[in-house]
Amino acid sequence: MKLLTIGLTFLLSSSIIYGSTLISASFYSQVLAGTDGLGWDNRYGVYGTAFRETGTFPVILSILLxxxxxxxxxxSIRKK
Known part of the structure; x- marks a missing residue:
């Protein structure tokens, strides 16, 4: 039961971190594409550039979790 609780907590944490990364990248993409924007890379587009700049470490962390x-x-399920 303890492993199940810890595993589900890790899954929940992973989804929260990943969702937060997507939301922050969408906000930052508006900054990049604005009239006084910082600019973005044509290869990845506005959202891809924002995601690469804000989300590399959190995405790796969420995948591991x-x-x-x-x-x-x-x-835990096999143990039962």
Missing amino acids: GLIGVMLVVK
């Missing part, structure tokens, strides 16, 4: 959470949930 999600994978660990799934492994803990599966381990």
